[in-house]
Amino acid sequence: MDAAIVGIGIHPFGRHAAMSGRDMAIHAVHQALADAGIQWRDAQFAFGASMDGGQPDTLVSELGLTGLQFVNVANGCASGGSALAMAEIAIRSGAYDLGVVVGFDKHPPGAFNADPEEHGIGRWYGETGMMMTTQFFALKIQRYLHDYGIERRLLAQVAEKAFRNGEMNPNAWRRRALSVDEIEQSLMISDPLTQYMFCSPGEGAVAFVVCRGDKARTYSDRPTFLRAVSHVTRKFGSFEVFSPWLSPERGSSPSADGARRVFELAGIGPKDIDIAQIQDTESGAEIMHMAETGLCEHGEQGKMIDAGATEIGGSMPINTDGGCLANGEPIGASGLRQVYENVLQLRGDAGERQVPGEPRTGFTHVYGAPGISACTILTR
Amino acid sequence: MMTGQPIAEGLFTWPTDEPQLLGARCRDCAATTFPSQSGCPRCTGRSMDVVTLPREGVLWSWTVQGFRPKDPYIGPKEFAPYGVGYVDLGDVIVESRLSEHDRERLAIGQRMRLAIVPFVTDDPDAHWLTFEFGPVNDSDEGE
Numbered sequence: 001m002d003a004a005i006v007g008i009g010i011h012p013f014g015r016h017a018a019m020s021g022r023d024m025a026i027h028a029v030h031q032a033l034a035d036a037g038i039q040w041r042d043a044q045f046a047f048g049a050s051m052d053g054g055q056p057d058t059l060v061s062e063l064g065l066t067g068l069q070f071v072n073v074a075n076g077c078a079s080g081g082s083a084l085a086m087a088e089i090a091i092r093s094g095a096y097d098l099g100v101v102v103g104f105d106k107h108p109p110g111a112f113n114a115d116p117e118e119h120g121i122g123r124w125y126g127e128t129g130m131m132m133t134t135q136f137f138a139l140k141i142q143r144y145l146h147d148y149g150i151e152r153r154l155l156a157q158v159a160e161k162a163f164r165n166g167e168m169n170p171n172a173w174r175r176r177a178l179s180v181d182e183i184e185q186s187l188m189i190s191d192p193l194t195q196y197m198f199c200s201p202g203e204g205a206v207a208f209v210v211c212r213g214d215k216a217r218t219y220s221d222r223p224t225f226l227r228a229v230s231h232v233t234r235k236f237g238s239f240e241v242f243s244p245w246l247s248p249e250r251g252s253s254p255s256a257d258g259a260r261r262v263f264e265l266a267g268i269g270p271k272d273i274d275i276a277q278i279q280d281t282e283s284g285a286e287i288m289h290m291a292e293t294g295l296c297e298h299g300e301q302g303k304m305i306d307a308g309a310t311e312i313g314g315s316m317p318i319n320t321d322g323g324c325l326a327n328g329e330p331i332g333a334s335g336l337r338q339v340y341e342n343v344l345q346l347r348g349d350a351g352e353r354q355v356p357g358e359p360r361t362g363f364t365h366v367y368g369a370p371g372i373s374a375c376t377i378l379t380r
Numbered sequence: 381m382m383t384g385q386p387i388a389e390g391l392f393t394w395p396t397d398e399p400q401l402l403g404a405r406c407r408d409c410a411a412t413t414f415p416s417q418s419g420c421p422r423c424t425g426r427s428m429d430v431v432t433l434p435r436e437g438v439l440w441s442w443t444v445q446g447f448r449p450k451d452p453y454i455g456p457k458e459f460a461p462y463g464v465g466y467v468d469l470g471d472v473i474v475e476s477r478l479s480e481h482d483r484e485r486l487a488i489g490q491r492m493r494l495a496i497v498p499f500v501t502d503d504p505d506a507h508w509l510t511f512e513f514g515p516v517n518d519s520d521e522g523e
Contacts, residue, residue: 113450124388126452138443245414
């Protein structure tokens with residue numbers, strides 16, 4: 001039994017001094033419930049994700065004390081995607097008919113500062129300045145550019161597209177288009193990546209009402225269906241955040257494994273995808289994830305980007321809402337934002353950034369530390 | 381030889397004139413980790429032996445840290461950029477601070493050698509030692 005998404009809600013991403021993470025979550029949940037035409041008391045279960053925004057299950061004090069099962073999910077930047085994956089399994093198992101997924105967060109300004117010991121790494125790793133997500137992304141794209149002969153200029157081009165798309169998204173944080181020059185000449189954070197090539201930790205919330213596919217039309221005249229969801233951790237030979245060592249025996253990434261699995265489950269291939277939202281923690285990640293998820297071959301990215309394939313009007317529109325770069329990354333909500341965008345696009349409700357040609361099939365991919373990936377395939 | 385105390389136990393052999401990083405190798409499948417650990421990440425066995433790692437390797441990737449990290453970083457408040465890279469030692473690729481942070485002097489493929497160096501902090505009573513890799517010599521770059 002496929003699960004369907006019949007209600008969607010969002011609190012705009014960005015910085016909201018007057019609102020707590022929980023306030024934003026409640027806003028998003030109420031919007032999603034209204035979209036599905038139900039009340040909180042109708043929800044049989046909920047999965048919630050947040051790192052710094054508060055404990056998700058405590059939202060019941062405001063939403064209503066109905067006694068439902070409410071499970072908190074934490075998987076780094078993939079937390080939102082993980083929550084949706086668990087909800088999909090809850091429906092598919094037959095245990096429940098109708099529930100809510102909510103992801104929200106409110107991070108302090110600046111880069112994340114993870115605790116090495118919580119990751120099973122000695123404190124020395126952080127003390128000497130290597131426990132940095134920014135370094136990982138720089139080290140990975142540096143090697144990738146070298147291995148596949150990809151031009152460095154593409155890093156700024158990807159970010160330029162993100163902010164241009166973000167300008168058309170009323171829920172995005174960064175809504176001013178930036179030129180390639182502005183992006184290239186911004187502060188060098190971690191060579192080859194500059195400040196405007198990175199997303200920032202931020203704030204925001206997304207919620208969904210999910211139900212059994214065969215009941216979808218009870219709640220929505222435009223349901224979208226979760227054809228498949230995958231959720232994987234890293235295997236030996238992958239290259240992840242916070243790795244004091246790598247194996248010379250190079251293997252596949254969790255992004256590649258998660259994407260392969262979700263396509264297998266759905267019985268379709270990357271060529272059948274009309275629109276994709278993939279993890280762009282920084283612009284190099286979008287380039288690498290394009291190939292890791294199978295949307296193109298390794299090394300083909302330059303040709304695709306230069307041909308406009310990844311633009312809203314292109315053959316494989318990618319990160320049409322501005323991605324993490326324009327939306328920032330409230331990690332509980334981030335993976336759900338990608339799905340929210342695909343629902344909007346499949347419903348034809350994406351306004352001035354609507355992908356032409358009435359897209360039918362959407363793909364999402366979220367990646368989190370230290371090597372977790374969750375992917376979805378959504379159809380209408 | 382440098383005086384001071386290693387930033388953590390078990391990272392490298394010390395004191396010695398020819399220090400080496402300490403990793404672990406699986407007796408069953410030969411997977412090698414750094415630092416050492418008791419479980420094998422490859423075959424999931426529990427037969428890991430502590431081993432010394434080669435002192436020289438090849439730069440696999442690199443970057444330059446451009447801003448001061450947050451806690452638990454203990455480097456000086458007045459920040460100076462530093463290089464970070466992965467060095468391929470044959471059986472394992474290790475992540476390390478680099479002696480070099482000039483992007484013009486760093487290239488994937490160049491030969492690198494281990495050194496034990498002071499890790500400077502703002503605490504006058506702290507004398508930490510850590511490991512870093514640096515180019516073997518300039519004329520070898522790009523090979």
